[in-house]
Amino acid sequence: MLISSTNTSNEGTSENVNHEDSGSSLYSFLYPSRELLPDDKEMSIFDHLEELRQRIFVSVLVVGAAMLGCFAFSKELVLFLEAPVSAQGVRFLQLSPGEFFFTTLKVSGYSGLLLGSPIILYEIIAFVLPGLTRDERRFLGPIVLGSSVLFYAGIGFSYSILTPAALSFFVNYAEGAVESLWSIDQYFEFVLVLMFSTGLAFQVPVIQLLLGQLGLVSGDQMLSIWRYVVVGAVVAAAILTPSTDPLTQILLAGPLLGLYLGGAWMVKLIGR
Numbered sequence: 001m002l003i004s005s006t007n008t009s010n011e012g013t014s015e016n017v018n019h020e021d022s023g024s025s026l027y028s029f030l031y032p033s034r035e036l037l038p039d040d041k042e043m044s045i046f047d048h049l050e051e052l053r054q055r056i057f058v059s060v061l062v063v064g065a066a067m068l069g070c071f072a073f074s075k076e077l078v079l080f081l082e083a084p085v086s087a088q089g090v091r092f093l094q095l096s097p098g099e100f101f102f103t104t105l106k107v108s109g110y111s112g113l114l115l116g117s118p119i120i121l122y123e124i125i126a127f128v129l130p131g132l133t134r135d136e137r138r139f140l141g142p143i144v145l146g147s148s149v150l151f152y153a154g155i156g157f158s159y160s161i162l163t164p165a166a167l168s169f170f171v172n173y174a175e176g177a178v179e180s181l182w183s184i185d186q187y188f189e190f191v192l193v194l195m196f197s198t199g200l201a202f203q204v205p206v207i208q209l210l211l212g213q214l215g216l217v218s219g220d221q222m223l224s225i226w227r228y229v230v231v232g233a234v235v236a237a238a239i240l241t242p243s244t245d246p247l248t249q250i251l252l253a254g255p256l257l258g259l260y261l262g263g264a265w266m267v268k269l270i271g272r
Contacts, residue, residue, distance in 0.1 A: 219268025
C-alpha cells in the first residue's frame with residue numbers, strides 16, 4: 001500500500017509539473033524578457049498606428065495592381081478554370097445581362113488576392129517582427145514557408161483532383177436525364193470557394209506546430225485522439241466543400257487526416 005500511494009503521489013507531481021511547464025511556456029511567449037528582444041524600442045500607439053496604416057496601404061496597392069493585371073487576362077483565366085469540365089460536354093451560359101462581366105471581376109479579384117498574398121504576408125511579418133524574440137524569429141521562417149507551400153499545394157490539389165472529381169460526379173449523375181447547361185457565375189462560385197477553402201484547410205500542420213511550440217499540446221496528445229480526428233475531418237470536409245456529394249467530402253477528408261497525423265508526428269519529433 002505504501003508503494004501504491006508513492007506512485008500515485010509521483011504521478012500527481014508529474015502532472016503538476018507538466019501543467020506548470022505549459023503555463024510557463026505560454027507566459028514566456030506572451031511576456032518575453034527584454035534580453036530576448038533584439039529590436040526592443042519604445043513606440044507610441046500613434047507610431048504603431050501610422051506604421052500599420054502604411055503597411056495596409058502597400059498591401060492594398062499591390063493587391064489592386066494584381067487584380068487589374070488579372071482582369072486584363074480574365075478570359076484566359078476563365079478558360080483555364082473551365083478546363084476541369086470542358087472535355088465532358090458541359091456548356092456554360094450567362095443567364096442575365098452582364099453575368100459574364102461580373103464573373104470575370106470575381107475571378108480577377110480572387111486571382112489578384114492570390115498573387116498578392118505573399119506581399120500581404122510580408123507586411124504582416126515586418127509589422128510584428130520587432131516584437132519577436134530571437135528564438136521566435138528562427139521559428140518564424142519555417143512556419144511562414146510551410147504555410148505558403150501548404151496553401152498553394154491545397155489550391156493545386158483542389159484544381160487537379162478535387163474539383164474534377166466533384167464535377168465529374170455531377171455530370172455523370174445527370175447523364176441521360178438532363179443536359180449539362182451551367183450558369184457561369186454559379187460554376188465559378190463553386191470552383192473558387194472550393195479551391196480557397198481547400199488551401200485554408202491545408203494549414204492544419206501549421207496550427208499544430210504553433211500549439212506544440214507554445215507547449216499547449218504535445219505530439220503524443222495529438223496522436224492519442226486520432227479517432228476523434230477522423231470524425232472531425234469528415235465533418236470539416238462536409239462544411240468546407242460547397243457541394244453535398246460524398247465523393248468530394250471523402251477526397252478532402254483523406255488529405256486532412258493525413259496532414260493532421262503528419263503534423264502530430266512533426267510536433268513529437270521536434271519535442272524530442
